[in-house]
Amino acid sequence: MNYKKITVDYTNLPEWVTFLRNDLNLKGIGVGLIHLKSGKGYRFLHKHKEQEEVYFILDGQGIIHIDGEDVAVSKGDIIKIDPEGKRALKAIEDSDLVALCIGGIPKEGYPQNPDSMSLIDDGIPDYDNPPHWYANDKDVINYLKNLKEKKHPKLKNKL
Numbered sequence: 001m002n003y004k005k006i007t008v009d010y011t012n013l014p015e016w017v018t019f020l021r022n023d024l025n026l027k028g029i030g031v032g033l034i035h036l037k038s039g040k041g042y043r044f045l046h047k048h049k050e051q052e053e054v055y056f057i058l059d060g061q062g063i064i065h066i067d068g069e070d071v072a073v074s075k076g077d078i079i080k081i082d083p084e085g086k087r088a089l090k091a092i093e094d095s096d097l098v099a100l101c102i103g104g105i106p107k108e109g110y111p112q113n114p115d116s117m118s119l120i121d122d123g124i125p126d127y128d129n130p131p132h133w134y135a136n137d138k139d140v141i142n143y144l145k146n147l148k149e150k151k152h153p154k155l156k157n158k159l
């Protein structure tokens with residue numbers, strides 16, 4: 001089976017950080033769900049050797065202390081921190097902070113194409129077999145045929 005599915009309650013996460021590496025058998029990315037109770041924060045700063053991190057603030061308000069600066073964050077904010085950035089999170093006094101943190105390690109040779117429009121440009125599209133919900137859609141089939149025939153400028157070097 002080429003997937004793992006879990007379900008969590010974002011409104012009732014365990015306190016501190018829940019790492020999903022084992023639950024999802026992750027190898028190339030790190031994912032953590034963060035729940036800081038109001039007024040609570042990380043007890044130490046940290047940085048990374050190589051890992052880039054992106055924090056998605058899902059609910060509440062807090063601060064992310066980065067290299068001596070307190071950056072205010074609230075629901076909807078997305079903040080990327082370079083490996084060298086020394087950081088720690090804290091919820092403000094009257095609001096819990098709920099966040100998703102995703103980390104990844106750079107791999108030599110990526111991005112392969114700076115114009116790539118994908119997460120990480122190692123995608124291998126299948127233009128011959130559309131998803132079953134478009135299996136009989138002539139427009140989609142034609143669109144995929146055009147992509148396969150390299151009419152899409154961004155794909156000229158990819159196929």
Ligand code: ZN
Pocket residue numbers: 046047048053
């Ligand atoms: Zn980190």
